[in-house]
Amino acid sequence: MKYMLLLHEPDTDWTAVGQEELDKALAEHAEFVQYLAARGRPFSGEALRPSCTATTLRPKGDDIIVTDGPFVELKEHIGGFYVIEADTLDEAIEVAKHVPIGSGVEIRPIWDA
Amino acid sequence: MSLEAAVAQAHRREWAAVLAATMRLTRDFEAAEDAVQEAFEAAMVAWRRDGVPPNPGGWLTTTAKRKALDRMRRADALARRLPLLVVPDDDPEVIQDHRLRLIFMCCHPALAMNARVALTLRLVCGLPTSEIAHLFLVPQPTMAARLTTAKKKIRSAGIPFHVPDDLTARLPAVLAVVYLVYTAGSADRAVELAHLVASLLPEPEVLGLLALIRLNEARAAARFSSDGKPVPLAAQDRSRWDRSAIAAALPLVRKALRGGGPYALQAAIAAVHAEAPAYADTDWPQILALYDELVTVYPSPTAALGRAVALSEVHGAAAGLAEADRLSAELGHYYLLPAARAEFLRALGRCDEAAEADRLAADLAPTTAEAEFFRARAVDSPTRP
Numbered sequence: 001m002k003y004m005l006l007l008h009e010p011d012t013d014w015t016a017v018g019q020e021e022l023d024k025a026l027a028e029h030a031e032f033v034q035y036l037a038a039r040g041r042p043f044s045g046e047a048l049r050p051s052c053t054a055t056t057l058r059p060k061g062d063d064i065i066v067t068d069g070p071f072v073e074l075k076e077h078i079g080g081f082y083v084i085e086a087d088t089l090d091e092a093i094e095v096a097k098h099v100p101i102g103s104g105v106e107i108r109p110i111w112d113a
Numbered sequence: 114m115s116l117e118a119a120v121a122q123a124h125r126r127e128w129a130a131v132l133a134a135t136m137r138l139t140r141d142f143e144a145a146e147d148a149v150q151e152a153f154e155a156a157m158v159a160w161r162r163d164g165v166p167p168n169p170g171g172w173l174t175t176t177a178k179r180k181a182l183d184r185m186r187r188a189d190a191l192a193r194r195l196p197l198l199v200v201p202d203d204d205p206e207v208i209q210d211h212r213l214r215l216i217f218m219c220c221h222p223a224l225a226m227n228a229r230v231a232l233t234l235r236l237v238c239g240l241p242t243s244e245i246a247h248l249f250l251v252p253q254p255t256m257a258a259r260l261t262t263a264k265k266k267i268r269s270a271g272i273p274f275h276v277p278d279d280l281t282a283r284l285p286a287v288l289a290v291v292y293l294v295y296t297a298g299s300a301d302r303a304v305e306l307a308h309l310v311a312s313l314l315p316e317p318e319v320l321g322l323l324a325l326i327r328l329n330e331a332r333a334a335a336r337f338s339s340d341g342k343p344v345p346l347a348a349q350d351r352s353r354w355d356r357s358a359i360a361a362a363l364p365l366v367r368k369a370l371r372g373g374g375p376y377a378l379q380a381a382i383a384a385v386h387a388e389a390p391a392y393a394d395t396d397w398p399q400i401l402a403l404y405d406e407l408v409t410v411y412p413s414p415t416a417a418l419g420r421a422v423a424l425s426e427v428h429g430a431a432a433g434l435a436e437a438d439r440l441s442a443e444l445g446h447y448y449l450l451p452a453a454r455a456e457f458l459r460a461l462g463r464c465d466e467a468a469e470a471d472r473l474a475a476d477l478a479p480t481t482a483e484a485e486f487f488r489a490r491a492v493d494s495p496t497r498p
Contacts, residue, residue: 001271088273089223109270 002085002110003092005045009079009102013050028100035098036084045082076103083110119165120156127170128239129309133211135177136274142218142236143264144181149239152177212237213313214274220287221272228263229286230293235260237309238302248297280314288322288376300330317372324365324380328387331358343486347392359387375411378403382419397426414444418453430460448477452487468492 014022029047036043054070054077070077079102086092089107096105114122131152135145152173159176166172219232227249234240234248246256266272277283287310295303307323335349344350366384369377382403389395404420417440425433434457437450444450455470471491478484 003271087271088275089221089271090273090275090277092271093223107270 001087001092001112002083003089004108004110005082005084005092005096005099006078006106006108007080007082007099007102008076008104008106010075011051011077012079013052014047025100032082032098032100036095041095042085043082045080047080048078051077114165116157116161116165119160119169120153123156123169123173124153124239125305127173129212129215129237130170131173131177132236132239133215134174135181136215137211138178139181139185142215142267142274144184145177146236148181148184149173149177151180155180210276212309213276216287216310216313217276217283218267218272218274220283220290221267222283222286223270223272224263224266226289226293228259228266229290230297231256231259232263233290233306234294234299234302238306240302248299280316284314284316284318288318291322292326292376295326295329300326300333304330317369318374318376320365321369321372321374321377321380324362324369325376325383327358327362327365328380328383331355331362332387337482341482343483346386349392351391354387359384363388373406373410375407375416378407378410379416382407395426397423401427414440414447415449417444418447418449422453422456425457425460430457433457434461446477448474448479448483448487450474451477455487455490 014025033043033045051070054068056067056069056071058065058067082099084092084095086095089109092107092109096107099105128149132142132145132149135148136142139145139148155176156169156173159172160166216233216237219236220229224232231245231249234245235242240248242257242260243253245260246253249256251259291303291306291310294306303326304323307319307326311319311323332349332354334355335351335353336344338344362380363384366377366380370381371377382400385396385400385403401420401423404416404423407416408420418437421433421436421440424436434454437454437457441450451470452474455467455474458464458467458470468491471487475484475487475491478487
């Protein structure tokens with residue numbers, strides 16, 4: 001089964017943080033990627049630019065309205081995601097415990113193709 | 114034994130084992146659930162005609178598996194291959210393991226607490242949805258929807274049918290479900306469940322929970338008067354306590370205490386109360402020591418308040434009152450806090466304040482019977498001369 005791990009984090013502009021903080025965050029993710037690789041677990045993942053760069057479309061009657069900002073305005077946003085393979089939710093939880101955790105990690109099973 | 118009683122008994126004792134064995138065949142709990150339901154319906158007919166079989170559990174398992182196979186044959190185009198999958202009669206160890214898997218699946222932390230309780234009652238105890246709905250005071254369609262949502266999550270999120278590797282991390286969730294079944298007013302089911310878990314997994318905390326429920330049940334008859342009013346511990350008629358049930362639970366408490374967990378400690382406190390011939394004989398220093406331990410391993414409103422009562426018995430009502438006041442910031446809305454304050458204040462002769470605390474307890478009380486009790490106490494209590 002495939003699971004998406006949605007990484008919720010305090011909104012951060014990674015272009016504005018100090019080099020040290022950036023290196024630390026990158027190192028944490030490198031460590032997680034190493035953890036996955038060491039176990040031969042297939043995965044993919046991406047980091048997202050901050051929510052101030054987000055654009056949201058909403059239906060309005062027959063129209064679609066384009067608006068600035070994320071779908072929900074919160075203090076935390078989805079900062080990135082991984083897609084992993086796991087046989088059960090317990091396995092997915094075990095993997096997710098190793099994700100560098102910001103505010104929380106949401107585990108979502110992905111529909112089988 | 115009448116036919117109905119025999120089927121009811123088999124339902125109580127065998128449901129989980131039959132379901133677990135059938136799941137081994139179907140690999141799908143909904144198909145298994147339907148098959149087991151059909152097997153029990155078939156039992157009503159067959160046992161009336163042929164008499165109750167010597168091994169009802171075996172009969173039900175065989176029948177449920179056959180029903181499940183019939184369904185699978187009907188559903189599956191590869192019908193002719195299916196007989197190969199029929200497994201020989203399950204040995205008891207495998208069935209035990211499967212019942213445990215069933216329990217851990219139903220009590221998975223990724224399910225909402227109320228869904229865990231409902232699923233456990235449905236799949237492990239075999240309770241009909243209508244009865245579960247009645248127990249939790251919700252309409253039947255609400256409960257049916259809750260069960261459907263939970264089953265959907267198990268299936269689509271991949272909640273596994275296995276016993277977790279890290280038992281210590283997952284056991285508390287199972288025990289919490291059993292305890293909730295108990296507090297929801299289904300003592301028989303809770304005892305059965307606790308007994309089942311204890312027989313499969315004799316960990317100290319499991320024994321502690323079983324002992325706690327048994328000790329509470331042994332004293333349940335004295336807890337309410339004939340007209341349904343709650344009777345405080347000090348006023349309970351201890352001749353109505355079931356002394357043999359209490360004696361039977363004590364060895365469990367001793368075993369449980371080796372783990373030192375919260376259920377074991379609560380059971381030990383219940384045991385000290387249960388062993389006192391009269392309220393005045395209660396070993397309060399012992400109870401206080403157990404509460405000291407309990408609030409450390411399991412900080413909770415009830416534990417903190419129990420400790421305040423023990424403090425007042427050992428060191429006087431003023432000490433109890435001071436502790437209750439200290440707790441009021443975090444437990445302000447917990448009705449037993451003003452109730453306890455009322456008792457401490459009354460013992461100190463501050464009767465007007467006591468009556469006021471009783472009225473507050475009445476306002477916050479979850480049941481009308483308890484509210485009436487506190488209201489009556491507020492009126493009856495002597496005013497200061």
